Amino acid sequence: MVPEIRIQSCNDASVNSDGDYVLYWMIANRRVRWNFSLDRTIEWAEKLNKPLLLLEALRCDYAWASDRLHRFILEGMADNARRLQDTNVTYYPYVERKTGAGKGLLSELAKQACVIITDDFPAFFLPRMIEAAAQQVSVHMEKVDSNGLLPMRAAEKEYARAYDFRRFLQKVLPNHLTEFPTPEPIAESHLPKLSGLPKSIEKRWPRASLTWLDDPDLGALPIDHSVAPAQSQGGSKEAEDILHNFLNNKLSDYSEQRNEPEKAATSGMSAYLHFGHISVHQIFYEIMQKEDWSLNRLSPKTTGSRSGWWGVSDTTEAFLDELITWRELGYNMCYRRADYEQYQSLPDWAKQTLAEHDSDPREYIYTEDEFERGRTHDPLWNAAQMQLVREGRIHNYLRMLWGKKILEWTKSPQEALHVMIELNNKYALDGRNPNSYSGIFWVLGRYDRAWGPERPIFGKVRYMSSENTARKFQVKNYIETYQP
Numbered sequence: 001m002v003p004e005i006r007i008q009s010c011n012d013a014s015v016n017s018d019g020d021y022v023l024y025w026m027i028a029n030r031r032v033r034w035n036f037s038l039d040r041t042i043e044w045a046e047k048l049n050k051p052l053l054l055l056e057a058l059r060c061d062y063a064w065a066s067d068r069l070h071r072f073i074l075e076g077m078a079d080n081a082r083r084l085q086d087t088n089v090t091y092y093p094y095v096e097r098k099t100g101a102g103k104g105l106l107s108e109l110a111k112q113a114c115v116i117i118t119d120d121f122p123a124f125f126l127p128r129m130i131e132a133a134a135q136q137v138s139v140h141m142e143k144v145d146s147n148g149l150l151p152m153r154a155a156e157k158e159y160a161r162a163y164d165f166r167r168f169l170q171k172v173l174p175n176h177l178t179e180f181p182t183p184e185p186i187a188e189s190h191l192p193k194l195s196g197l198p199k200s201i202e203k204r205w206p207r208a209s210l211t212w213l214d215d216p217d218l219g220a221l222p223i224d225h226s227v228a229p230a231q232s233q234g235g236s237k238e239a240e241d242i243l244h245n246f247l248n249n250k251l252s253d254y255s256e257q258r259n260e261p262e263k264a265a266t267s268g269m270s271a272y273l274h275f276g277h278i279s280v281h282q283i284f285y286e287i288m289q290k291e292d293w294s295l296n297r298l299s300p301k302t303t304g305s306r307s308g309w310w311g312v313s314d315t316t317e318a319f320l321d322e323l324i325t326w327r328e329l330g331y332n333m334c335y336r337r338a339d340y341e342q343y344q345s346l347p348d349w350a351k352q353t354l355a356e357h358d359s360d361p362r363e364y365i366y367t368e369d370e371f372e373r374g375r376t377h378d379p380l381w382n383a384a385q386m387q388l389v390r391e392g393r394i395h396n397y398l399r400m401l402w403g404k405k406i407l408e409w410t411k412s413p414q415e416a417l418h419v420m421i422e423l424n425n426k427y428a429l430d431g432r433n434p435n436s437y438s439g440i441f442w443v444l445g446r447y448d449r450a451w452g453p454e455r456p457i458f459g460k461v462r463y464m465s466s467e468n469t470a471r472k473f474q475v476k477n478y479i480e481t482y483q484p
Contacts, residue, residue, distance in 0.1 A: 002040045002144060003179045005151045008120065010134035010141040017048055019114035019139070021090070021194050025106060026056040027126060028119035029146045030076045031236045032083050034279035036146035036181045041117040042189045048114050051194035055109060056080060057094040059102055062125060064425050064432070066227035067218045068392055072234035072429055076277045078213035079235035085210075087186050090194040093208045099222055105205045110137035112198075119276070120145040122152065122334035123341075124432045148280055148328040150176060158336035160347060162447055165329045166321075167304035173324075174298060180281050230392035230429060232271060239272035243283060247290055255318040259397040261478040266396055267319070271429035273327070274436070283323065291316055329447065330434035341421065341437055343414050343444075350445025353459030354413045360456040364409045368419050371406065374484040380466040380475055381405050383482035385423070390482070392429040397473070403443030404464040408457055413444055 024041040032038060032054075045052045058073055059065075077093045084091040092109075096102045110116060118130060120143035134141045145152050150173055159165035182188060208216075219225060232238075246267045257265035272278045297311030306325075307317040334340045344351075366376055374382035374389070384398040394402055403420050410416040420440045425431035442448060450460035469475065 002036050002043065002181075003151065003176070005153050006036055006120075006145040007040060008143050008145075008153075010118075010130060010143055011137070013138055013140045015044075015048075015115045015140045017114060019050065020112040021045075021051045021053040021114065022048065023109055023113040023116045024052065024054045025116055025118040025133075026054060026080075027129070028121035028276050029279075030056065030073070030080065030276040031278065032080055032089075032186060033236065034181045034183055034282040035185070035276075037117055037119050037144040039181050039185050040142065040144045042185055042191070044115050044117065045191050046189065049192065050114050051088065051090060051192050052189075053090045053092060053109065053113070053194060053197075054080075054084070055092045055094065055106070057102055057105065058096065060096045060222050061099045064224070066224040066426070068227045068229050068427070068429070070218055070221065070223055071216065071229040072232070072271065073275060074208075074213050074216050075234035075238070076236065076275060077208070078210060079237050079277075081210045081213060083236075084186070088189075088191045088193045089186055090197075092197075093213065094205055095208045095212075095216070095221075097221065102205065105201075106133055107136050108201055108205075109197075110139050113137075113139050115139060116141040118143050120152070121147065122331055123434045123437065146181060146276075146279065146281075147331055149173060149284060149324055150328050152331055152335040155332050155336075159329060159332055160447070161449075162325055162329055163304045165332065166306070166325045167302055169325060169328075170299075170302035170304065170309050174295060177295060180285065181279065183282070224426075227426060230390075232268075232392060232429060234272075234275065234277060236272075236277045239269070239278035240282075242268045242272070243278065243286065247286060251287070251290075251319065252315060255315040258318070260473050261395045261398055262474050267323075269323075270433075270435070271392070274430040274433040280323065280327070284320075287316060287319070288312070326438065327435045330436075330438035333446075334434040334437065340434070343417055346441065346444055346446055349450055350448075350461055353450065353454070353461060354444065357457050357459040358412055362409060362411070362457065365411060366409050368422065371409075371419055372423060376405075376409065378405065378466050379479050379483065380470060382484050383475075383479045386482040386484050388423065388427045392427060394428070395478075398469070398478075399439055400443065401464050401466060401469055403440060404462075405466070407443055407461075417441075417444065 022041055022045040029035045029037050041052055056077055081091055081093060094102060116139060130143055154172060250265055253265055257263040291312045293312055299309045306321050307314060310317055310320055337345055339345045374385040376382055384394050384402045388394045406419050407416040410419060430436050445461045448462055451462045454460055455463050
């Protein structure tokens with residue numbers, strides 16, 4: 001059973017028990033394993049003895065829509081198509097070929113639906129889209145939270161510091177560590193098969209074939225073709241392969257090497273988590289299987305310590321703090337504050353100190369275009385930007401430096417925020433995500449404290465420099481690899 005705390009009604013409409021199917025509108029948890037939304041859909045389908053129709057649609061007019069983002073999502077859709085081929089689930093992958101062409105599809109499918117289930121996601125345009133759709137359909141609609149180990153509704157306030165959120169997690173998370181989504185929900189289900197859909201629907205909104213999903217004609221779509229696909233391949237299968245490679249070959253060195261730009265020590269999971277191609281529950285489960293872990297190894301001390309609470313190796317503790325504390329802290333912010341991406345959401349101390357230094361002279365000021373093309377005086381910064389442009393990611397440690405320098409080299413902190421959001425969301429595969437906004441706003445003081453000595457431009461906001469980074473880590477080969 002899906003925990004009630006993860007389920008929310010989106011409208012006051014009733015369930016239509018005479019409908020033809022239960023509809024799962026997949027918009028964020030784009031996977032068919034380890035997914036509370038799919039579990040909830042199956043619960044309804046089995047209760048009503050109805051077939052399951054799964055709609056996964058991709059519009060072309062979302063902000064920053066590009067070949068890069070589209071291809072990554074389409075590769076995930078191809079994975080889902082393969083996994084659902086020989087099941088009783090009817091998979092309906094729909095890809096808009098023209099702006100607005102998909103309008104009306106959900107409403108039309110809702111007419112024959114008993115109930116609609118969708119994914120609860122707290123960022124980007126998805127909350128507004130769900131709210132609007134729920135008022136347009138005449139059948140009961142629910143959204144299900146399958147984002148993190150902690151249900152978003154379990155935290156009743158916004159947390160301003162990772163330390164405080166970590167203490168909260170240590171007190172309440174054990175209650176949720178026995179409530180996991182089903183690894184293979186469709187294999188364990190007993191569902192009738194849908195005989196078909198009205199030809200009028202199939203004709204107006206034709207499904208994308210697996211052949212097309214495997215080799216899509218992106219050039220024919222009205223999206224940004226200047227942002228080329230990244231080398232990373234999307235989809236659940238690729239996500240699971242990367243996870244297993246990380247667990248078998250990289251995790252043991254994670255805590256020592258994760259900040260080294262020239263080491264590939266990080267998990268590579270961020271983009272797959274963002275697009276829902278893999279679940280944090282699956283990652284957690286497989287890590288803890290390697291550790292032969294059980295709940296009785298948790299420390300009774302809920303002090304907010306970054307290590308020691310899980311009762312596992314130091315390197316696993318370090319990874320879990322990133323995967324759970326820092327990632328879900330961002331979801332907490334986006335869920336609790338509608339202005340999570342606005343400058344005014346910064347803590348008061350940060351806004352005050354940045355305002356006091358707003359008119360400080362800048363030695364360098366660059367335009368958004370110069371930033372985008374990596375045309376600054378700083379070779380390390382340029383390399384980080386070029387990694388973002390080419391690969392859709394920046395090394396974790398250098399992403400912090402990348403943002404700090406943008407703050408230093410723009411006319412105002414407000415302009416710096418705009419540049420960071422624009423470049424990150426345009427190029428990063430994990431952009432537009434709560435965790436991504438956490439990193440951007442950390443640059444300006446969110447989740448941090450006042451630091452001394454007070455500096456020009458930064459005031460009491462934490463300062464970083466390329467020179468210090470180059471002294472701490474090896475970066476020569478990194479710069480050579482990613483120079484503009």
